[in-house]
Amino acid sequence: MELSSSLDPVISKVISVLENEASLLANVGAEIDEIKLELKAITAFLEDADRRSGAVPISETDKQWVASVRNIAYEVEDVVDEFMYHFNKQQQWRGKPLRFFFKLIHFPKNLLVRHRVAVELQDINKRIKSIAERNERYRVSWSESRKSDKQVGGEYQRTNWVKNLGESALFFKDDDLVGIGKPQSELLGWLMDEELQRTVISVVGMGGLGKTTLVANTFNRQVVKQHFDCCAWITVSQQYVVTELFKSIIKGLYNKAKEKIDPMINLDSMSYLELLEELVNFLQPRRYLIVIDDVWSTNLWQDISVALPANMNGSRILLTTRKEDVASFEFGVVKHIFPLKHLPFEESMALFCKKAFVGKGGQCPPYLESSARKLVAKCEGLPLAIVALGGLMASKSSIVEWNGVYSNLNRELSENDAYFERLKYISLLSYHDLSYTLKQCFLYCSIFPEDYVIKRSRLIRLWMAEGFVEPLKETIPEVVAERYLTELICRGLLQVEWRNGSGRPQAFKMHDILREFAVSISKSIKFVAKSDGREEIEDNGIRRWSIEAKEKEMKGASKTALSRVRSLFVFAVDETSIASFNRLPSSFKLMRVLDLEDTPINELPDELGNLFNLRYLNLSRTQVKELPRSIGKLYNLQSLVMKWTQIKELPAGIVKLKNLRHLIAYGFNGNPVAFDYWFGLVVPSNICLLNNLQVLTTVKARGHFIKQLSKMTQLRELDVVNVKETDEQNLCFAIAKMIHLRDLGVKSCNEDEQVKMDALESAPPELERLLLFGKLEKVPHWFNSLHKLVRLKLHWSRLRDDFLPHIQALPNLGELVLVNAFEGERLDFLEGFQKLKMLRIKGCPGLKEIMINKGVMPGLEELNIINCQEFTTLPNGWESLPDLYEVYLEYVSPGLIQKICRSKGMDRQTITSIVLSREEGTESIFNITEWYE
Numbered sequence: 051m052e053l054s055s056s057l058d059p060v061i062s063k064v065i066s067v068l069e070n071e072a073s074l075l076a077n078v079g080a081e082i083d084e085i086k087l088e089l090k091a092i093t094a095f096l097e098d099a100d101r102r103s104g105a106v107p108i109s110e111t112d113k114q115w116v117a118s119v120r121n122i123a124y125e126v127e128d129v130v131d132e133f134m135y136h137f138n139k140q141q142q143w144r145g146k147p148l149r150f151f152f153k154l155i156h157f158p159k160n161l162l163v164r165h166r167v168a169v170e171l172q173d174i175n176k177r178i179k180s181i182a183e184r185n186e187r188y189r190v191s192w193s194e195s196r197k198s199d200k201q202v203g204g205e206y207q208r209t210n211w212v213k214n215l216g217e218s219a220l221f222f223k224d225d226d227l228v229g230i231g232k233p234q235s236e237l238l239g240w241l242m243d244e245e246l247q248r249t250v251i252s253v254v255g256m257g258g259l260g261k262t263t264l265v266a267n268t269f270n271r272q273v274v275k276q277h278f279d280c281c282a283w284i285t286v287s288q289q290y291v292v293t294e295l296f297k298s299i300i301k302g303l304y305n306k307a308k309e310k311i312d313p314m315i316n317l318d319s320m321s322y323l324e325l326l327e328e329l330v331n332f333l334q335p336r337r338y339l340i341v342i343d344d345v346w347s348t349n350l351w352q353d354i355s356v357a358l359p360a361n362m363n364g365s366r367i368l369l370t371t372r373k374e375d376v377a378s379f380e381f382g383v384v385k386h387i388f389p390l391k392h393l394p395f396e397e398s399m400a401l402f403c404k405k406a407f408v409g410k411g412g413q414c415p416p417y418l419e420s421s422a423r424k425l426v427a428k429c430e431g432l433p434l435a436i437v438a439l440g441g442l443m444a445s446k447s448s449i450v451e452w453n454g455v456y457s458n459l460n461r462e463l464s465e466n467d468a469y470f471e472r473l474k475y476i477s478l479l480s481y482h483d484l485s486y487t488l489k490q491c492f493l494y495c496s497i498f499p500e501d502y503v504i505k506r507s508r509l510i511r512l513w514m515a516e517g518f519v520e521p522l523k524e525t526i527p528e529v530v531a532e533r534y535l536t537e538l539i540c541r542g543l544l545q546v547e548w549r550n551g552s553g554r555p556q557a558f559k560m561h562d563i564l565r566e567f568a569v570s571i572s573k574s575i576k577f578v579a580k581s582d583g584r585e586e587i588e589d590n591g592i593r594r595w596s597i598e599a600k601e602k603e604m605k606g607a608s609k610t611a612l613s614r615v616r617s618l619f620v621f622a623v624d625e626t627s628i629a630s631f632n633r634l635p636s637s638f639k640l641m642r643v644l645d646l647e648d649t650p651i652n653e654l655p656d657e658l659g660n661l662f663n664l665r666y667l668n669l670s671r672t673q674v675k676e677l678p679r680s681i682g683k684l685y686n687l688q689s690l691v692m693k694w695t696q697i698k699e700l701p702a703g704i705v706k707l708k709n710l711r712h713l714i715a716y717g718f719n720g721n722p723v724a725f726d727y728w729f730g731l732v733v734p735s736n737i738c739l740l741n742n743l744q745v746l747t748t749v750k751a752r753g754h755f756i757k758q759l760s761k762m763t764q765l766r767e768l769d770v771v772n773v774k775e776t777d778e779q780n781l782c783f784a785i786a787k788m789i790h791l792r793d794l795g796v797k798s799c800n801e802d803e804q805v806k807m808d809a810l811e812s813a814p815p816e817l818e819r820l821l822l823f824g825k826l827e828k829v830p831h832w833f834n835s836l837h838k839l840v841r842l843k844l845h846w847s848r849l850r851d852d853f854l855p856h857i858q859a860l861p862n863l864g865e866l867v868l869v870n871a872f873e874g875e876r877l878d879f880l881e882g883f884q885k886l887k888m889l890r891i892k893g894c895p896g897l898k899e900i901m902i903n904k905g906v907m908p909g910l911e912e913l914n915i916i917n918c919q920e921f922t923t924l925p926n927g928w929e930s931l932p933d934l935y936e937v938y939l940e941y942v943s944p945g946l947i948q949k950i951c952r953s954k955g956m957d958r959q960t961i962t963s964i965v966l967s968r969e970e971g972t973e974s975i976f977n978i979t980e981w982y983e
Contacts, residue, residue: 129170131640229397230264237268240386242277246362247384253370254377255390256542257476258434261370279336285343292353296325329357337363345371348379374540392431402426405440421452428562434473435563442469464570480541490518491534495560496568497578497596499621503547504558511689515643515665551864551887552840617643659683682706699732705739716748723893725801730771738762760784769795775806782809792816798824829856840864844871858882869893883907890914899923914938922946937966
């Protein structure tokens with residue numbers, strides 16, 4: 051399926067290490083040069099092979115060749131990393147009083163290490179050469195394979211297969227379709243509205259959602275055929291030739307218009323200009339509909355739009371794409387975007403039953419109901435997966451068989467091509483279209499458990515630690531990784547779970563089916579291995595392990611296996627024994643990523659300092675109370691993440707971590723509306739020595755820290771607590787120098803101390819998030835300079851005067867959170883707030899009502915009122931806000947809750963919170979969900 055998705059970065063990393071550390075590997079320079087040349091040649095071959103593998107299936111021989119090269123590359127990595135480990139241990143003694151004596155004693159040992167490295171590299175070089183000598187044979191084999199495939203359709207066969215699949219949707223019967231009624235109604239509205247300008251309508255969604263089926267069924271409607279003078283359907287796919295597209299359109303137009311092509315015209319002999327003239331002349335006087343199926347690039351519009359006249363006859367171009375950037379492209383004409391959603395569960399069940407129980411009229415037998423629902427849930431509303439799975443289950447009748455498929459779905463998807471070949475190929479088209487680097491990033495997401503919600507910042511830091519993020523001049527790696535993430539989302543390979551107020555994606559999931567395919571690919575190319583903790587980890591050459599611990603005691607692993615591990619994730623259930631986690635084996639010395647988030651570990655051994663290669667350490671929501679002093683030895687560490695821990699202070703050695711970019715450490719206590727809910731850590735006052743640091747959260751201001759802060763001008767995120775009024779000048783001076791700052795949080799030392807920041811003349815120009823936690827006499831004057839601010843949080847401000855006029859004009863404000871921020875009875879949103887999507891108000895005990903003028907916050911989606919016990923009236927007109935889908939009320943006036951309950955025909959006095967949520971596809975119908983004390 052995939053040649054070398056995980057190989058290129060391994061080889062690139064090894065080449066980079068060899069180049070950077072060559073001066074350290076004395077006496078082995080010749081071996082290094084030879085290995086670099088061989089690895090580069092192998093990489094070139096594999097890149098060429100990988101580009102073709104999507105079109106031509108690779109042989110078992112080719113797969114074995116790739117596996118042997120991968121193993122060789124890993125061995126080189128082991129040798130170099132092992133040497134760097136010994137070299138690092140020697141470096142740690144430099145500067146100590148006994149340095150000369152230590153060097154004298156260990157000089158023979160260093161010579162032995164260098165000699166061993168030289169011997170091992172020479173041996174590997176011989177083996178690489180033997181593989182390289184076979185390279186020509188494989189190249190011939192590949193060439194002959196391609197020639198043979200071409201004779202029978204070969205690499206064009208799959209492209210034609212995709213084209214045929216799309217066009218076959220034109221002949222689907224209505225009885226075979228489920229859930230297209232509402233989407234089709236919206237498409238028909240756009241196709242036949244009174245707009246006379248040429249209009250582009252884009253149907254966008256991940257592969258397998260049924261975009262082509264929906265559009266084909268709409269295209270075939272009699273009302274559509276009667277509305278347009280002529281229609282044509284073309285399938286584009288990733289590779290296309292413009293002149294061939296023009297020919298297809300001409301043939302389709304003449305056929306649909308019931309006009310015959312002039313027999314004197316030979317389309318195959320016509321030039322580009324002649325085809326273009328023929329098309330324009332035919333379409334110019336007519337109202338036309340052109341469907342362009344499976345568009346992969348915005349370049350297509352530039353290539354084809356010249357042939358589609360912008361007449362004023364009400365013409366339409368309807369396209370399907372799985373890429374959001376294509377759908378949102380500025381076509382220079384009227385456009386509509388229809389994001390196709392997954393099928394709701396009950397419609398998914400109906401479609402599945404049509405396929406699985408053909409002989410029973412599509413009715414599921416009661417004894418299979420539970421099993422059927424579990425299988426359908428795995429498809430997560432993806433029609434293509436539902437149809438494929440339904441077809442497989444049509445031949446199975448016993449509960450044992452059904453439960454067996456569910457338990458082994460990963461294997462079924464990987465091996466049962468008879469039913470899943472089409473699903474696999476279509477689902478992975480977006481994957482095969484990715485660059486090497488993006489393939490890495492996508493497969494890496496399979497390291498997380500099923501249905502796991504992956505945070506944006508966590509994923510980006512992990513990609514950086516693994517070396518997936520390619521360096522770009524004048525662009526920091528965090529920004530490059532953001533682009534990767536955007537690309538995967540746009541292609542439908544990651545699903546956005548939630549966004550912030552600006553619409554920026556914050557958390558993601560992998561669709562179950564895509565994840566199963568990714569797990570299968572990762573296993574086959576030794577990219578990621580998964581374990582349930584029940585069996586011992588074996589030495590199988592895989593460098594990344596994801597352990598989903600489901601037993602009270604986790605099994606260990608052999609020293610050899612652990613010595614090869616570079617990345618380890620542990621996802622533990624609550625009852626997993628603490629004893630399973632409280633020792634780190636010494637074999638872990640070459641580890642690069644250690645992620646223990648949510649595991650019950652409560653201490654870290656001092657041996658942690660031996661992990662000199664470590665780039666990423668995550669201890670979030672563990673029970674760890676302090677870091678070992680040896681943490682200062684991890685000079686390669688990039689990210690140290692300690693959210694929701696009991697760590698109160700960082701050791702002095704933290705300032706030795708010169709490569710540290712992300713220092714994230716904070717904790718929470720008890721009640722979320724209490725002043726001491728959020729606390730930070732004490733850090734050494736000379737933390738400013740870390741001049742690569744980009745993120746510093748959350749720091750407890752103490753001593754001279756605030757004065758030193760002005761030296762950290764490179765920061766992009768900063769949260770500081772325990773700030774005093776007397777810190778105003780120094781704090782504002784430091785913030786003014788942080789021109790790259792995007793996120794800022796400032797908390798006063800106690801609830802009576804003011805957050806004084808009037809000495810700041812204007813906000814940092816890139817600031818997007820601002821949290822002020824503490825008493826405010828008034829809103830700072832520089833609020834009017836917050837042009838890029840997206841999220842504003844005011845906690846414990848206890849403002850008495852109306853402060854809304856000072857923030858209503860902020861052009862990009864999407865989220866406003868007020869926690870004990872206002873002491874009045876009424877908040878008046880009189881104007882502005884044009885981009886506000888989320889409004890959350892907590893702990894304002896005197897607040898009775900909110901007024902929202904017409905035209906204010908027109909895009910509001912969420913309104914939360916919590917712990918405002920005098921709040922008695924919902925804002926007038928809240929039901930008419932077009933985008934509002936949720937109103938959440940908790941611990942507001944009992945009278946308001948009872949009033950809502952009575953209006954919905956409920957009579958329960960125990961309800962303390964209520965959710966009013968707009969149902970999908972309705973205008974004004976609301977449901978109630980209750981939570982009880």
